[in-house]
Amino acid sequence: MPVCYLPEKTQDIAAFRSALKRLCAAHPSDISGGEEGAFPSVLLDQLTQLGALSAALPVKNGGLGLHESPEGMLGLIDLLRISGRLSLSLGRCLEGHINVVRLVSLYGSDTQRNALAAFVKQGVLGGIWVTDGAPPVTLELTATGYQLKGAKGFCSGVRQVGMALITARNALGQDVMVLVSTDEPERIGKGPGHLTGMAGSGTGAYNFTGMEISPDAIIGRPGDYLRQPEFSAGAWRGSAVALGGMDVLVDLMRQELQARGRAENPHQQRRIGEALILRETASLWVHRAARAVYGTPAEPEECAAMVNLARIAVEQAGVQLITLVQQALGLSAFIRGKRVEQTLRDLATYLRQPAPDETLTEAAAWFADREWPEDKS
Numbered sequence: 001m002p003v004c005y006l007p008e009k010t011q012d013i014a015a016f017r018s019a020l021k022r023l024c025a026a027h028p029s030d031i032s033g034g035e036e037g038a039f040p041s042v043l044l045d046q047l048t049q050l051g052a053l054s055a056a057l058p059v060k061n062g063g064l065g066l067h068e069s070p071e072g073m074l075g076l077i078d079l080l081r082i083s084g085r086l087s088l089s090l091g092r093c094l095e096g097h098i099n100v101v102r103l104v105s106l107y108g109s110d111t112q113r114n115a116l117a118a119f120v121k122q123g124v125l126g127g128i129w130v131t132d133g134a135p136p137v138t139l140e141l142t143a144t145g146y147q148l149k150g151a152k153g154f155c156s157g158v159r160q161v162g163m164a165l166i167t168a169r170n171a172l173g174q175d176v177m178v179l180v181s182t183d184e185p186e187r188i189g190k191g192p193g194h195l196t197g198m199a200g201s202g203t204g205a206y207n208f209t210g211m212e213i214s215p216d217a218i219i220g221r222p223g224d225y226l227r228q229p230e231f232s233a234g235a236w237r238g239s240a241v242a243l244g245g246m247d248v249l250v251d252l253m254r255q256e257l258q259a260r261g262r263a264e265n266p267h268q269q270r271r272i273g274e275a276l277i278l279r280e281t282a283s284l285w286v287h288r289a290a291r292a293v294y295g296t297p298a299e300p301e302e303c304a305a306m307v308n309l310a311r312i313a314v315e316q317a318g319v320q321l322i323t324l325v326q327q328a329l330g331l332s333a334f335i336r337g338k339r340v341e342q343t344l345r346d347l348a349t350y351l352r353q354p355a356p357d358e359t360l361t362e363a364a365a366w367f368a369d370r371e372w373p374e375d376k377s
């Protein structure tokens with residue numbers, strides 16, 4: 001297990017951000033992060049060595065408190081964007097880990113926060129496994145505690161995650177968060193089927209049936225997982241990872257057009273310009289959403305609506321960029337094994353996040369008769 005706990009060189013946010021940027025520069029966009037289908041373990045180890053798993057912990061638990069200050073926000077954007085740029089599969093897993101740290105910090109007891117921090121400092125990767133398999137996960141009271149039944153169907157990093165935060169339905173039909181060890185390989189099952197993208201995310205199923213848990217494993221109160229604004233607001237982090245995938249596509253498009261002597265062509269120049277606009281649009285939305293989350297507390301619905309709009313804006317920008325890159329590079333963007341082709345598939349898959357119609361219409365309903373909030377930061 002790698003030693004990860006905030007090495008000397010990254011013990012403040014500025015140093016951490018510099019180290020991330022050096023790591024990113026050492027992995028040019030045209031070099032693939034590894035064989036497709038293989039979990040990006042080397043990249044995860046490199047991030048872990050920089051203290052990336054611990055950085056999101058609150059300062060009082062020994063982390064950099066990336067959720068606790070405007071500077072921390074910039075550090076978290078860098079971490080997510082750069083991990084997505086290195087590999088969207090890596091970004092997916094890291095974003096899940098950060099979600100676990102965030103939810104336990106918000107809703108867990110001091111003891112639970114300390115316990116999670118102790119695991120994270122040893123290099124344990126967390127996972128947030130919510131999407132149910134068949135049958136869905138339930139929580140039943142026993143004489144000594146609780147027992148889980150059912151499976152989760154989409155578990156990123158199913159073989160790498162050591163500690164998962166899952167939701168389970170209790171006898172009253174409420175969703176409860178449970179933090180459990182996920183180190184029993186015999187419980188791992190096939191995931192959703194052969195996805196055309198994100199093959200490196202190691203997404204499988206995990207069967208929790210028969211697992212005994214103590215009351216200490218329950219995080220927060222029933223319903224906390226869906227509590228706003230965090231439930232929707234946390235989505236800005238996934239958008240930041242997607243932005244990293246867009247960075248790769250913009251780089252590869254420009255590089256290939258240059259290399260083929262096609263970058264001077266006015267039609268290709270239009271596409272380059274549009275690609276830059278799309279990427280910057282996504283970046284502005286990610287930063288705006290993050291500021292809404294970190295800024296002066298607003299009504300929960302307002303914060304959720306802002307982030308929901310950001311999520312859809314990034315999705316739309318990403319989808320348009322995919323088409324633009326395919327048009328710019330032609331068949332060359334469809335050659336298996338090229339980084340651009342894999343990133344196009346990975347991003348298209350990554351952008352399929354839950355309930356996009358509802359996300360947009362709920363946000364629209366909130367702002368239909370309210371003014372757009374001033375950006376006070």
Ligand SMILES: Cc1cc2nc3c(=O)[nH]c(=O)nc-3n(C[C@H](O)[C@H](O)[C@H](O)COP(=O)(O)OP(=O)(O)OC[C@H]3O[C@@H](n4cnc5c(N)ncnc54)[C@H](O)[C@@H]3O)c2cc1C
Pocket residue numbers: 092096127128129130131154155156157195197198201203349350352353354355356357358
């Ligand atoms: C690589 C990968 C890794 C993942 N890892 C994890 C993980 O670690 N943990 C986890 O919990 N999940 C994970 N997931 C699952 C993920 O969180 C989402 O559940 C999934 O991406 C949802 O995508 P979808 O397009 O099927 O969404 P859907 O919500 O099914 O949306 C599909 C379409 O149907 C519409 N729609 C949605 N609901 C309805 C309705 N009731 N009636 C009519 N139309 C509707 C939507 O607006 C959209 O147009 C992962 C997914 C992928 C691809």
